[in-house]
Amino acid sequence: MEPFVDIESRLIPLDMTNVDTDQIIPKQFLKLIQKTGYGGFLFYDWRFDNTGNPKEFVLNESKYKERQVLLTRDNFGCGSSREHAVWALYDYGIRVVIASSFADIFYNNCFKKGLLPIALSRDEIEYLFYQVKNDDAVADISLAKQTISISEKIIHFNIDLTRKRMLLEGIDEIGYTLSFNDEILNYERTFKFADYDKFSVQN
Numbered sequence: 001m002e003p004f005v006d007i008e009s010r011l012i013p014l015d016m017t018n019v020d021t022d023q024i025i026p027k028q029f030l031k032l033i034q035k036t037g038y039g040g041f042l043f044y045d046w047r048f049d050n051t052g053n054p055k056e057f058v059l060n061e062s063k064y065k066e067r068q069v070l071l072t073r074d075n076f077g078c079g080s081s082r083e084h085a086v087w088a089l090y091d092y093g094i095r096v097v098i099a100s101s102f103a104d105i106f107y108n109n110c111f112k113k114g115l116l117p118i119a120l121s122r123d124e125i126e127y128l129f130y131q132v133k134n135d136d137a138v139a140d141i142s143l144a145k146q147t148i149s150i151s152e153k154i155i156h157f158n159i160d161l162t163r164k165r166m167l168l169e170g171i172d173e174i175g176y177t178l179s180f181n182d183e184i185l186n187y188e189r190t191f192k193f194a195d196y197d198k199f200s201v202q203n
Contacts, residue, residue, distance in 0.1 A: 001114040003170035007095055007141040009068040013132045014058055019072060020079030021106060025088040035113075038084055039091030069096040069139055071128050077106025086113045096141055098148075100125045111163045112172055116143060118157045127153070143167060 029041040047057050054060045070089070076099040077085060086109045089097065097110070098118045110117045118141075120128075131137045131151055140149040143164060148155040166172065 001112075001170040001172060004095070004114060004116060004143050004167040006143070007068050008138060009096075009141075010064075010136055010138055011069045011071040011098075011128060011132050012058060012064045012067045012094070013129055014070055014072040015129065016072060017074040018078055019076050021077055021082050021085040021103075022079050024077070024085040025082065029088075030082065030084055035083075035087050036091055038088035039093065042088040042092045063136075066093065068094055069098065069141065070094050071125070071132065072097065072099045073125060074100050074122075076102050078103040081105040081109075083109050083112070086110050086115055090115050098125070098128065111166055114167060114170065116141075116167060118148070118159075120155065120157060124155055127155075 023043060023046060025038055025041055026045050029038065029044065032038065043057065043059060047055060047060055049055055058064055076097060085106060090113050094115070096116045096118060098120060100122045101119060102117050107117050128139075128148075128150065131139075135151060137151045141147075142149075143159070146157050146159060146164075148157065
């Protein structure tokens with residue numbers, strides 16, 4: 001994974017609830033054997049008709065091209081547990097998803113790829129949608145500070161400290177565990193099998 005860096009971007013407004021992973025990346029595009037190459041198929045059934053012609057959809061509007069932050073609503077990433085949904089978002093160029101709530105499996109998968117999911121209150125989500133529709137303001141997102149700065153307003157967000165570190169350092173769960181390698185080796189050197197046997201008998 002690449003370390004997460006501060007993002008300065010306008011928002012992509014996906015004003016929908018219960019966006020499921022089957023729509024984020026339809027099942028017919030799950031045949032690739034690698035974790036890349038899915039960006040072109042992101043929201044494919046909403047973006048294109050049966051002949052491949054573009055539909056009226058937010059990602060097909062030129063003004064939203066190359067933006068890195070997706071703004072949406074309740075229960076984003078529900079449905080099946082496919083990791084490809086996160087891969088498609090990341091491959092498309094999205095680095096942050098802001099919603100009022102996320103499906104648990106999707107939320108957990110985000111940290112395995114380096115995508116930052118930010119959960120805010122519904123009032124804060126409404127404020128951000130207002131900024132997009134009226135001012136199209138730029139959001140400055142700092143993971144280190146856990147803040148979103150937009151139109152002179154600062155919104156704070158919560159994140160588990162371990163996951164925050166993983167994103168900032170660009171490591172997954174295995175990499176995080178290996179960062180404690182010295183402590184693990186030291187414990188193994190000092191642990192006595194005799195002490196283990198004694199402990200087992202006592203318990």
